[in-house]
Amino acid sequence: MCAVAAREVALEPNVRKWLDNPCRMLIDGQWVTSESGKTFDVFNPATDTVIAQAQAADKTDVNKAVKAARRAFDDGPWTKMSPAERGRIVWKIGDLIMEYQEELAQLESLDNGKPISIARAADVPLASELFQYMAGWATKLNGDQIGITVPYAPGAEWHAYTRREPVGVCGQIIPWNFPLLMAAWKLGPALACGNTVVMKLAEETPLSGLKLAEIMQEAGVPDGVVNIITGFGEEAGAPIAAHPMVDKIAFTGSTEVGRLIVDAAKGNLKKVSLELGGKSPNIVLADADLEKTIPGAANAIFFNHGQCCAAGSRLFVHESVYDQVVEGVADFARNIKLGPGLDPETQMGPLVSRTQFDRVTGFLESGKSQGARAAVGGERGDGDGYFVKPTVLVDVKDDMEVYQEEIFGPVVTASKFSDLDEELIKRANDTVFGLASGIWTQDIGKAHRLAAKIRAGTVWVNCYNIFDAALPFGGYKQSGWGREMGEQVLNNYTECKAVTVSL
Ligand code: NAP
Ligand code: MG
Numbered sequence: 001m002c003a004v005a006a007r008e009v010a011l012e013p014n015v016r017k018w019l020d021n022p023c024r025m026l027i028d029g030q031w032v033t034s035e036s037g038k039t040f041d042v043f044n045p046a047t048d049t050v051i052a053q054a055q056a057a058d059k060t061d062v063n064k065a066v067k068a069a070r071r072a073f074d075d076g077p078w079t080k081m082s083p084a085e086r087g088r089i090v091w092k093i094g095d096l097i098m099e100y101q102e103e104l105a106q107l108e109s110l111d112n113g114k115p116i117s118i119a120r121a122a123d124v125p126l127a128s129e130l131f132q133y134m135a136g137w138a139t140k141l142n143g144d145q146i147g148i149t150v151p152y153a154p155g156a157e158w159h160a161y162t163r164r165e166p167v168g169v170c171g172q173i174i175p176w177n178f179p180l181l182m183a184a185w186k187l188g189p190a191l192a193c194g195n196t197v198v199m200k201l202a203e204e205t206p207l208s209g210l211k212l213a214e215i216m217q218e219a220g221v222p223d224g225v226v227n228i229i230t231g232f233g234e235e236a237g238a239p240i241a242a243h244p245m246v247d248k249i250a251f252t253g254s255t256e257v258g259r260l261i262v263d264a265a266k267g268n269l270k271k272v273s274l275e276l277g278g279k280s281p282n283i284v285l286a287d288a289d290l291e292k293t294i295p296g297a298a299n300a301i302f303f304n305h306g307q308c309c310a311a312g313s314r315l316f317v318h319e320s321v322y323d324q325v326v327e328g329v330a331d332f333a334r335n336i337k338l339g340p341g342l343d344p345e346t347q348m349g350p351l352v353s354r355t356q357f358d359r360v361t362g363f364l365e366s367g368k369s370q371g372a373r374a375a376v377g378g379e380r381g382d383g384d385g386y387f388v389k390p391t392v393l394v395d396v397k398d399d400m401e402v403y404q405e406e407i408f409g410p411v412v413t414a415s416k417f418s419d420l421d422e423e424l425i426k427r428a429n430d431t432v433f434g435l436a437s438g439i440w441t442q443d444i445g446k447a448h449r450l451a452a453k454i455r456a457g458t459v460w461v462n463c464y465n466i467f468d469a470a471l472p473f474g475g476y477k478q479s480g481w482g483r484e485m486g487e488q489v490l491n492n493y494t495e496c497k498a499v500t501v502s503l
Contacts, residue, residue: 008342009116014103018207022053025230026213027061028068029223034231035060042206045113045350046340046385052111054206057231062198062239065227069169069196070245072224079166079194087138090191092219093212094131097124097184100215107207108180109341113349113386114304116342126467127184127212130485133469134188137490141193148500157503164494166194167271168247171240173233173261174209175253176202176352177307177408183209185484186250187216187226188469193493198227198246200237204353206230233257244268250492251275252309255406255432255478273482273492275309275474277406278435280456281428282312282464285420285441286320292462293440294328300438300464301412302336302390305348307356309479310436312464313407315392315414316424322416326394329412330376333390338381350385351409357386360409367393367402372413398427406433420446429455434476438464457483 022039024031033039034055042052055061072078078086097104104127105119114123143162150156170190174182179202190197201209213228229236237257241249241264248271251261255276265272282300284293300312317325339346351357357380364378372393381387388409396403396413403413417424428437436458441447451459457474460466467473472486482492 007345008340009106009344012103012106014100015106015110018107018210019052023055023206023210023230025055025057025061025210026217026226026228027065028227029217034058035064040203040232042111043204043353044110045352046342046383048354048384048386052207054230057200057229057236059235059239061229061231062236062243065198065229066169066240066243066245068224068227069198072222073166073168073196078196078222078225083139083141086194087135087192089220090138090188091132091135093216093221094128094135096215096219097128097131097212100211101125104180104208104211106342107211109349111205111207112176112179112352113341115346115349116344117346118304119341123178123181126469127180130181130184130188130469134192137189137487138192138194141490141494143496146498159501159503161499163497163499164193164490165497167493167495168195169245170195170197170493171243171246171249171270172197172199173237173240173249173251173253174199174202176204177304177309179205180208180212182252183212186252187212189489189493190250191221191226193490195248195493196225198229198240200229200231200240203230203232238264241265242267246270248272248492258480271492273484274480275484276435276478276480278309278311278433278475278479279314279404279406279431280310280312280433280436280438281314281316281454282438283424283428283440283450284315284317284321284325285439285443285446286318287442288321288440289442289462290321290324290328294325295332296438296440296462296464297325298329298332302333302348302410303465305351305388306410306412307352307408308465310458310465311408312436312438313412314403314428314431315412316417316428317414319416319418322414326375326392326414329414330392333376333392336390338387338389340385348390348410350381350387352386354386356408357388360388360407360411363402363405363407363409363411364388364391367396367400370397370400370402372396372400372402375414377410398430404431420450425450425453429453432478435474435479436460
């Protein structure tokens, strides 16, 4: 079904398995079709062609999956396992991800469009690390012993302590920009903490998540503990968010759908964590080391074709170095090799879907019509795929759509500033989002002072897009609720119980 050009990597025999037969979903340990019998097409964004079929789940399938997860939570064996046993299974998932690294990287590149070199170097190993970092927490979910006073019971003696317990059945809905990694970010901590899961993969990119489901079975995750379904947001995502037997919902995606998730969760007041959009400021001070800053600022926006919630999409440059930095980043963009993800020489692939292509090119048009100018790019790339050229927009005003809204493509706006305290900090924070930010300077005092003033969950100094399983990630303001990764994510997946004993 899938034609591969000569210079592209040869597909692993196992990859063909996902392409040549309709992919099934994992519910209660069984690989099943949707109850309705409906499937949908999976596209290769480099060629705008159909490469596979996936099951289109709806409410009935979600119900089945939630019941399985509920039973697995309430009856065990998962929840009765020792922490060490659970930790070993989560660790094994990480091992198996590396064992199947080439299959996973190819599926990711084919389905999402990202360069195979990036999938191999970043997505796959980061997903493996995430499971292994979280595996360690399974044996360290400790409570506290608490000294209490109780003024209305003078003379009494107490032993009080807290326990950390799993939340229960977790619904998890993920996007298409890092399909495997987003699945790992959510599944790793949920499993380490002893929860059970119903996850919906993004319609645009179901393949690597299904392979991960197979890996989790092989690692020994018991039936019903993880249920992985495919389908569309309204049919398969919304019923998870609304389901009365789901205790917690974790969502990554647009701020708009994040609001729908909150509404849907209202019925049984399930716990909600959200990782939403961004319009992150990337700030270059006058004293920055431009040799590092220019490629750094380019990577901040162009990594993953700008399809990153943390993308450094608003570049602020001090007026004294503005021309040099803009020309440098534009030059970097001009030299990026666009092509299909499976070509080992490709540095930037296509956008994920026709919808995203239309959305991003729409922003380019709106920017131009409002007076912005492309210093480089500004148009679609060659070929039938969803290619957009890496773009640097200048002559941008702070009220333009391209400056205000999350574009989620390889498009950065470059703005000048003159004063750090009076002007820059205000402009950097003048957004409804607060996910990430970057600062480039050789003045360590300025860097820390600025880092404290930026209203965002992540600040990178003299670097950008540095992610690690041990670092918490999440947003201020409309960029979300709660944190993923690090020790902080355990708050999303555990309840805290206070036990008080009268001695
Ligand atoms: P999206 O609509 O927010 O989709 C994210 C996930 O939510 C997908 O699995 C989607 O399903 C599902 N979904 C959609 N509607 C839903 C509903 N009513 N109830 C429950 N789940 C629902 O994001 P998108 O359409 O893929 O992209 C649109 C924009 O969102 C992007 O341009 C970007 O600005 C932003 N975005 C942000 C992130 C991030 O990491 N923060 C990631 C992706 C996109 P299906 O897609 O399968 O139908
Ligand atoms: Mg696809």
